[in-house]
Amino acid sequence: MQNLLHNLNPEQLAAVTLPAQSALILAGAGSGKTRVLTTRIAWLIQTAQVSPAGVLAVTFTNKAAKEMMSRLSAMLPINTRGMWIGTFHGICNRLLRAHYRDAGLPQTFQILDSADQLAAIKRLLKALNVDDEKYPPRNLMYFINGAKDQGLRAHEVEANDDYNRRFVQLYEAYDNQCQREGVVDFAELLLRTYELMSRNQPLREHYQARFRHILVDEFQDTNNLQYNWLKLMAGEHNAVFAVGDDDQSIYAFRGANVGNMVAFEREFRVQNLIKLEQNYRSHGHILDTANTLIANNSKRLGKNLRTDAGHGEPVRIYEASSDIQEAQWIIEQSKSLIGEGALRSEIAILYRSNAQSRVIEHALFTAGIPYRVYGGQRFFERAEIKHAIAYLQLMDNPHNDSAFLRVVNFPTRGIGARSIEQLQDAARQYGISLYAAVPYVAGKAGSSLGSFVKLVEGMRFETQNLPLQEMVKVMLDMSGLIPHYQTEKEGADRIENLEQLVSAAMLFVNEEGFGIDTPAFLGPKAQEVAGTPLPNGDELIDADAPLVTVMSPLSAFLSHASLEAGDNQAQAGQDALQLMTVHSAKGLEFDAVFITGLEEGLFPHENSAQEQGGLEEERRLMYVAITRAKKRLYMSFSQTRMLHGQTRYNMKSRFFDELPEAALKWLSPKVQHQWFGNKKSAWDDAPEVGANNIAQSFARKDVGWRIGETVSHQKFGEGVIVNIEGGGTNSRAHINFGKHGMKLLDLNIAKLERVAG
DNA sequence: ATCCCGACCTTTTTT
DNA sequence: AGGTCGGGAT
Numbered sequence: 001m002q003n004l005l006h007n008l009n010p011e012q013l014a015a016v017t018l019p020a021q022s023a024l025i026l027a028g029a030g031s032g033k034t035r036v037l038t039t040r041i042a043w044l045i046q047t048a049q050v051s052p053a054g055v056l057a058v059t060f061t062n063k064a065a066k067e068m069m070s071r072l073s074a075m076l077p078i079n080t081r082g083m084w085i086g087t088f089h090g091i092c093n094r095l096l097r098a099h100y101r102d103a104g105l106p107q108t109f110q111i112l113d114s115a116d117q118l119a120a121i122k123r124l125l126k127a128l129n130v131d132d133e134k135y136p137p138r139n140l141m142y143f144i145n146g147a148k149d150q151g152l153r154a155h156e157v158e159a160n161d162d163y164n165r166r167f168v169q170l171y172e173a174y175d176n177q178c179q180r181e182g183v184v185d186f187a188e189l190l191l192r193t194y195e196l197m198s199r200n201q202p203l204r205e206h207y208q209a210r211f212r213h214i215l216v217d218e219f220q221d222t223n224n225l226q227y228n229w230l231k232l233m234a235g236e237h238n239a240v241f242a243v244g245d246d247d248q249s250i251y252a253f254r255g256a257n258v259g260n261m262v263a264f265e266r267e268f269r270v271q272n273l274i275k276l277e278q279n280y281r282s283h284g285h286i287l288d289t290a291n292t293l294i295a296n297n298s299k300r301l302g303k304n305l306r307t308d309a310g311h312g313e314p315v316r317i318y319e320a321s322s323d324i325q326e327a328q329w330i331i332e333q334s335k336s337l338i339g340e341g342a343l344r345s346e347i348a349i350l351y352r353s354n355a356q357s358r359v360i361e362h363a364l365f366t367a368g369i370p371y372r373v374y375g376g377q378r379f380f381e382r383a384e385i386k387h388a389i390a391y392l393q394l395m396d397n398p399h400n401d402s403a404f405l406r407v408v409n410f411p412t413r414g415i416g417a418r419s420i421e422q423l424q425d426a427a428r429q430y431g432i433s434l435y436a437a438v439p440y441v442a443g444k445a446g447s448s449l450g451s452f453v454k455l456v457e458g459m460r461f462e463t464q465n466l467p468l469q470e471m472v473k474v475m476l477d478m479s480g481l482i483p484h485y486q487t488e489k490e491g492a493d494r495i496e497n498l499e500q501l502v503s504a505a506m507l508f509v510n511e512e513g514f515g516i517d518t519p520a521f522l523g524p525k526a527q528e529v530a531g532t533p534l535p536n537g538d539e540l541i542d543a544d545a546p547l548v549t550v551m552s553p554l555s556a557f558l559s560h561a562s563l564e565a566g567d568n569q570a571q572a573g574q575d576a577l578q579l580m581t582v583h584s585a586k587g588l589e590f591d592a593v594f595i596t597g598l599e600e601g602l603f604p605h606e607n608s609a610q611e612q613g614g615l616e617e618e619r620r621l622m623y624v625a626i627t628r629a630k631k632r633l634y635m636s637f638s639q640t641r642m643l644h645g646q647t648r649y650n651m652k653s654r655f656f657d658e659l660p661e662a663a664l665k666w667l668s669p670k671v672q673h674q675w676f677g678n679k680k681s682a683w684d685d686a687p688e689v690g691a692n693n694i695a696q697s698f699a700r701k702d703v704g705w706r707i708g709e710t711v712s713h714q715k716f717g718e719g720v721i722v723n724i725e726g727g728g729t730n731s732r733a734h735i736n737f738g739k740h741g742m743k744l745l746d747l748n749i750a751k752l753e754r755v756a757g
Numbered sequence: 758a759t760c761c762c763g764a765c766c767t768t769t770t771t772t
Numbered sequence: 773a774g775g776t777c778g779g780g781a782t
Contacts, residue, residue, distance in 0.1 A: 250769075355768090644766085760780100763777105767775095
């Protein structure tokens, strides 16, 4: 115990050893948040305030859950498997599996990922003959998920006009379709669990009696449904230990509600609010930069990070003439960092949007520097894996129409669009699944569909007593997937992936312990409650009864595949530069960080201007970006940039005006140097204004002004000349004034002034 | 069944 | 610019 608390600072120690009441921990970037969370759990268990089974720890990502799990097993000499540490979705899945009857789901219900959900919606619209121009599937999906994230069923959604009333109808129809097929989407996992717990008192009381301590990571990212779910699980008496950072709330666009932090303080009667402000990550100048920037936000709970490290290096800022040149500069700087002994994997290049990576990747590729891009396609999202999974889904639950449609004619077996249409008509007529409707289709179509059904049934029969990985192997063989890809020229990679699916199944069996009897770990009180029969006569099973009694290995593996899409880093292993969006950098840290494309319209993104609180969220995003850096921070922006096939002339980001000058070092001169050239290598020094080599891309029009030039207008402020038309006495300029928008001004009338910098 | 062309879109993303 | 998707032609 001594060594458990041994290296904590006073605030961390206070947080870890708080009494068993709800508490809010405001944990700044790099303040040891995960450490506090895991040490809190270890301390509670070690001091016998709670048994491992009485702990519920919730995260957003599998990665965070795994991290907590592994740190805990390092701290405690107990089997962490009995503990409930997982994502919101993972935990809800577990609860729904154990109580599927009470939740009104089939035992083998399956989970739709976003792509499956969209496909299901498209199918629904087609079946109902809905004009998908007027009601775009994607919008309907946002509508449905948005409603579910608010905890609202179709009949609870308020619709004030015909258009929205139609959306509500379609939401209802979508839920019916899902129910018929035995599938649930991500939001449904949460909503269904919420409804289960709120309606079923014995069940609710059982779990409330069990989970005396609920711990939540990244609390600022919770949406309203998740918040209410926590409230339900906590009941009146349990302690919720919420850890979060309002300054790092960057997911409002997907329903996260920072307001939950304030609500939590009030509704959970929080007596203890502890701020972790000691930062162990960044040097002083970097931290000052972050603090000064974020101070411009009005809606904050208030927090200022401090560090014991010295000032360190200043934050370097660079103005490039083009996105290509920006990339070259990044490469030069990276090379020199690597030359000084930096690890490539400790250098991150961050951008606001994915489109920006292309130019950087190209430059890195040309320079022969290894790099790794985060955020690509993930293992379980690959087409061939999706196909294989669909076969497995049909073996487990043949009424999953999405799965049926995906593979009924893949590999091709002569079942064309006509046959499918006939089948869909029959299914609609009888209100049954496609699989069940096959006997109602006559003729040639009926017989080819019939042999597909026989195939699926054959696969199920052949594999019923086999271990999971053997099951997958047999499926791959019988389905014809492997032979199909063998004949395809680009098929080798796909076959390799399919073989990896077999390994994934084996790994899953070993890790989840299927076949090994995992003992249920029930606290005394929980066991008492567990004996209580439910009103409907079902016996109350605790959800951590051995998984095998709750679901088959196949069902479990399929949930795993949906809930954990796998790594998305293609080229692991090698020591490589790290490229990613600012969003995906959250939670990570690097010795050196480049924040690129710091321009008005890009960062802050132009779309954010329309949104309520959009600018503040962009600023938090910038704050997240800055606080990723440990020792070196570089920021860059460019005068021109290719975006969507067009050259854009952006002003530098307004965020530069919000940074502390004393912490910065401007590498590029704050004057118009770009057309009057200079040696790139000498940009550290004062520019030679008036030198005479004009860069080709900025040919000067003979009107006194240049494209790309920054000007100032009395009414509109600063702007960038985007285009000039006409000439002489009849010349007009398109000028991008940022906040004021694009203006077309007559150059002979408008009073423009040159702006230095 | 497959292939090719043109229309369309383009912030951020986990489960 | 570049990728995806759907429709129409082969």
